[in-house]
Amino acid sequence: MGTLTVNLSGLELSNPVIAASGTYGYGMEYLDFYDVNCIGSFSIKGTTLHPRTGNRQPRIAEYDGGLLNAVGLENPGVEHVVQEIFPRLQKVYRGKVLANVSGFSMEEYCACAQRLDEQDIVGIIELNISCPNVHGGGMAFGMDAACAAELTAAVRRCVKKPLYVKCTPQCPDLVDLCRRVEDAGADGLVLVNTFLGMRLDRHTGKPLLANVTGGVSGSGIFPQALYRVYQVYPHVHIPIIGCGGVSCGSDVIEMLSAGASAVEIGTQNLLDPMCVPKVLRELEDYCREEHIQHITDLIGRAHQ
Amino acid sequence: MELHTCAILDNHPVAPETYQLTVHCAAASQTRCGQFADIAIPGKKLRRPLSITDWTDNTLTFTYRVVGEGTDWLSRQHQGELELLTGCGNGFDLTAFSRDILLMGGGIGCAPLLGTARQALAQGLAVKLLLGFGNPEQALFQKELSGLDVEAVYCYDSLGENVAQALVRLGWQDLPFCACGPLPMLRAVCQASQAPGQVSLEARMGCGFGACMGCSVQLKERMARVCKDGPVFHRKEIVWEHLL
Numbered sequence: 351m352g353t354l355t356v357n358l359s360g361l362e363l364s365n366p367v368i369a370a371s372g373t374y375g376y377g378m379e380y381l382d383f384y385d386v387n388c389i390g391s392f393s394i395k396g397t398t399l400h401p402r403t404g405n406r407q408p409r410i411a412e413y414d415g416g417l418l419n420a421v422g423l424e425n426p427g428v429e430h431v432v433q434e435i436f437p438r439l440q441k442v443y444r445g446k447v448l449a450n451v452s453g454f455s456m457e458e459y460c461a462c463a464q465r466l467d468e469q470d471i472v473g474i475i476e477l478n479i480s481c482p483n484v485h486g487g488g489m490a491f492g493m494d495a496a497c498a499a500e501l502t503a504a505v506r507r508c509v510k511k512p513l514y515v516k517c518t519p520q521c522p523d524l525v526d527l528c529r530r531v532e533d534a535g536a537d538g539l540v541l542v543n544t545f546l547g548m549r550l551d552r553h554t555g556k557p558l559l560a561n562v563t564g565g566v567s568g569s570g571i572f573p574q575a576l577y578r579v580y581q582v583y584p585h586v587h588i589p590i591i592g593c594g595g596v597s598c599g600s601d602v603i604e605m606l607s608a609g610a611s612a613v614e615i616g617t618q619n620l621l622d623p624m625c626v627p628k629v630l631r632e633l634e635d636y637c638r639e640e641h642i643q644h645i646t647d648l649i650g651r652a653h654q
Numbered sequence: 655m656e657l658h659t660c661a662i663l664d665n666h667p668v669a670p671e672t673y674q675l676t677v678h679c680a681a682a683s684q685t686r687c688g689q690f691a692d693i694a695i696p697g698k699k700l701r702r703p704l705s706i707t708d709w710t711d712n713t714l715t716f717t718y719r720v721v722g723e724g725t726d727w728l729s730r731q732h733q734g735e736l737e738l739l740t741g742c743g744n745g746f747d748l749t750a751f752s753r754d755i756l757l758m759g760g761g762i763g764c765a766p767l768l769g770t771a772r773q774a775l776a777q778g779l780a781v782k783l784l785l786g787f788g789n790p791e792q793a794l795f796q797k798e799l800s801g802l803d804v805e806a807v808y809c810y811d812s813l814g815e816n817v818a819q820a821l822v823r824l825g826w827q828d829l830p831f832c833a834c835g836p837l838p839m840l841r842a843v844c845q846a847s848q849a850p851g852q853v854s855l856e857a858r859m860g861c862g863f864g865a866c867m868g869c870s871v872q873l874k875e876r877m878a879r880v881c882k883d884g885p886v887f888h889r890k891e892i893v894w895e896h897l898l
């Protein structure tokens with residue numbers, strides 16, 4: 351077992367760095383920059399049962415701490431992902447992916463998750479109940495603990511692989527929701543998705559995003575995301591993947607210390623396509639300098 | 655696509671609020687006309703996409719208009735280095751042209767057409783350009799084009815003629831074309847012309863290399879990322895109502 355190796359519900363990853371859904375395409379967009387097999391794993395773009403065209407342009411805005419996006423779950427639908435994309439991905443990527451599943455109804459989530467669960471290349475089902483950019487779906491499930499638990503239980507019944515639930519920080523009582531999602535059969539949590547926000551054009555005063563609001567991500571949300579992981583960790587018994595604003599090796603160390611077993615990096619990949627190899631080098635250096643044999647020794651040390 | 659740190663060689667005004675920037679870039683030779691580079695701006699999270707105006711084996715030249723903080727910062731840099739993501743996008747497909755090519759540009763959308771004209775000449779095509787600007791002061795590339803074996807026509811809104819109107823006046827509606835400029839101009843030339851054509855689109859970008867779907871637009875039969883599948887699309891793929 352290497353210094354950086356981590357284990358998520360039986361899935362062994364060579365390191366704790368996972369690329370976050372929606373920021374890593376289907377893994378093939380980074381091949382110009384490095385061999386993507388160096389990454390712990392990555393989460394595929396949020397996939398729905400049927401294709402979706404997403405929101406109108408503009409979908410992206412920036413702020414000093416990162417980005418706002420309102421992509422609106424554009425994806426080609428689960429059949430296309432399974433039949434066209436996975437076979438191509440398997441030619442270049444030897445690992446397993448997290449399959450990010452989104453939907454608008456319980457039935458839709460289940461059917462989509464089931465199809466992805468059958469695929470060899472899928473290691474974990476990541477249930478996205480936290481997308482802020484679509485109406486009547488996604489985040490609606492993530493705001494209410496009872497809805498989230500019911501959906502988790504339903505998807506749990508139709509998939510065999512580990513099921514991780516990706517939560518929204520907008521949820522008024524995240525600790526309670528996480529506990530109930532664990533009771534409903536989740537094998538892990540991903541904390542957190544984007545924060546809801548907006549920007550206005552300084553000349554016209556009108557929203558910069560066609561969708562008006564978007565999901566705020568990037569280093570500017572790191573302290574808040576870290577706090578969510580710290581807050582939930584003592585109350586659950588399942589692994590947490592920390593996500594939100596992670597941009598460098600020391601952010602990864604902080605997330606693990608707060609209680610995360612692995613991290614997801616999103617926006618920083620978009621801003622710096624070489625981010626993953628840089629972060630991995632920083633983690634190796636850190637472990638060597640601090641005489642850490644297993645990076646997993648750091649998990650939750652903020653609470654000790 | 656590649657990340658490069660490029661030394662600034664030159665950056666001078668060429669028209670009101672418009673500058674031409676040349677950087678040293680070792681891999682510049684891999685460029686295709688109509689491609690763009692993404693330029694990092696210190697203190698800004700997103701890189702700014704700029705079309706390649708022209709290139710040599712080891713230089714890249716851009717022509718840009720100051721419209722906000724990023725391009726304003728850029729206009730004030732005269733030495734030092736810039737971080738560039740180069741080789742972005744598909745570029746114009748000149749192999750689709752056999753004899754004639756018409757290059758149409760509107761305003762700063764003319765930026766990629768100089769290199770495109772040069773490439774088209776190198777391929778033995780007969781090159782015509784139709785370039786539209788707000789007024790004669792804003793006109794670009796007059797000197798450069800006068801040294802090339804091309805027929806270049808300029809038109810100006812201030813003199814009462816836009817690109818689509820000039821296209822009809824010149825009777826060039828049957829010439830296969832490449833076009834770049836604001837959406838209303840692109841739509842107008844596509845409505846005026848009957849010929850096959852390629853148009854270059856713009857979109858707000860996140861990554862610039864295909865990973866985020868931030869720049870996706872809806873085409874007739876598919877979703878396409880302007881940064882990776884584009885920015886150049888065949889006119890018959892475009893549904894203007896989806897874009898405007």
Ligand SMILES: Cc1cc2nc3c(=O)[nH]c(=O)nc-3n(C[C@H](O)[C@H](O)[C@H](O)COP(=O)(O)OP(=O)(O)OC[C@H]3O[C@@H](n4cnc5c(N)ncnc54)[C@H](O)[C@@H]3O)c2cc1C
Nearest residue numbers: 700702703704705717718719722723724725765856857858
């Ligand atoms: C493929 C492509 C090629 C381009 N080529 C050129 C060129 O050759 N010359 C030129 O002058 N301009 C070009 N543009 C537009 C140029 O990218 C913007 O004018 C520039 O990014 C504005 O940055 P700013 O910081 O000055 O403005 P701000 O308004 O502060 O920009 C804020 C954000 O909006 C984005 N943005 C602003 N205007 C545009 C726009 N029109 N299109 C896309 N994104 C925009 C910026 O990239 C940034 O993310 C091109 C755009 C694209 C997509």
Ligand SMILES: Cc1cc2nc3c(=O)[nH]c(=O)nc-3n(C[C@H](O)[C@H](O)[C@H](O)COP(=O)(O)O)c2cc1C
Nearest residue numbers: 370371372396419478543567568594595615616617
């Ligand atoms: C452009 C973009 C697209 C995203 N798409 C998805 C998605 O499809 N599904 C999902 O669960 N999260 C999506 N996210 C959220 C990220 O996976 C991540 O949770 C969030 O951005 C916070 O992490 P970061 O600050 O490292 O980016 C998206 C984020 C961005 C910036």
Ligand code: FES
Nearest residue numbers: 860861862867881
């Ligand atoms: S800008 Fe990210 S996919 Fe085009």
